[in-house]
Amino acid sequence: MSVPAAAEAPRLAIIVVAAGSGTRLGLGVPKAFVPLAGRPLLEHALERVFDQPEPAQVVVVAPASHRAEAVAIGRRVAGIAADALTVVVGGDSRAASVSAGLAAVADTADVVLIHDAARALTPAEVFTRVVQRVRADRAGVIPALAVVDTIARRTPEGAVLGQVDRSELAAVQTPQGFPLAAYRAAVAAIVPGVEHTDDASVFAAAGHPVVTVEGDDRAFKVTTPWDLRRAEQLVRGAGPALRTGIGIDVHAYDDARPLWLGGLYWPDEPGLAGHSDGDAISHAICDALLSAAGLGDIGSRFGVDDPRFADARGEVFLTATLELVRDAGFEVVNVAVQVVAKRPRFAARRHEVEALLTRLLGAPVSVAATTTDGLGFTGRAEGVAAVATALLHS
């Protein structure tokens, strides 16, 4: 959403009601604050609200207990558009919450949308569709979907009374949109004691026309635990793919060479044998990165007879590998390395190695070291082994 210039107040207001308790979800947390793929439902809802293109005043209606959290979530999503955000406390019924939201809407708006936070995955284009139709028709506008199931009427005991003609039915969603002034008047005219099931029925009761525009399957209302699982699958399915990889490298000590390990020079330590500088840490990381990206391994990517890599520093391999991984559409999330070696003693320079590798890869690299209690080739001080894992996201 673009940010309105100070001089021009937005013509659109969007009320997001999020003050319900979520009884049917039964998690003991108000529904809008239940985590969905690690972030509150309200945050998912607001992301899509702020994605619609018209500058808008967004009014979030929150439970009194979660007012501060709603403000924090709203600011996180709105970013520099946070000026356009208002948070108010809701009431005991959805209608009371809508009224609280409506009271906070600036009179400069000509269109108001009322949206359930519980319909958290409603795409931005549905908002746009509703707004355009309100302006075109000066009517109430509701997104709706054709009913696909056969609908039967039945008694409370379950006896079927007959079937309903499906062609006349539509499942109604939010956001519902209205010309602001006419909607305020319709709310003011509500006859006390008369229950309205949604916002459009308030508008219709005041004698105004209401029309439907096409809804969206993703605008379903999260009501039950099953709905929450469905939403979770949709969000995770659309999210970045994570891939892990593993790499191992071993080099024998060679007293005649300088030691390069983890991209650092280690004076007064036996070096490592190899076509390159023998930096087992850097090579294990390269293999882990290539493995995670499905790009083979360091041997097949950087051949031993390639003169570019004769005596090459670990840094050269890491930079070239990172480029391959990025070209394949991945970013590094983190890398973890375990070194197994009697020498060098790692503790004193561990942070230096981590800082260098983190800078090279642009992602956190952690390095741990151990000995093997005198066992095996590392215990006999014949060489160094390193194991690395890498996590990438697409």
Ligand code: CTP
């Ligand atoms: N809502 C609200 N204030 C209320 C009741 C509901 O703002 N007093 C909001 C909810 O937060 C939700 C939307 O209205 O975004 C639709 O309501 P519903 O799905 O019924 O949510 P809850 O009332 O929270 O759920 P339940 O009925 O299972 O308790």
Ligand code: MG
């Ligand atoms: Mg409810």
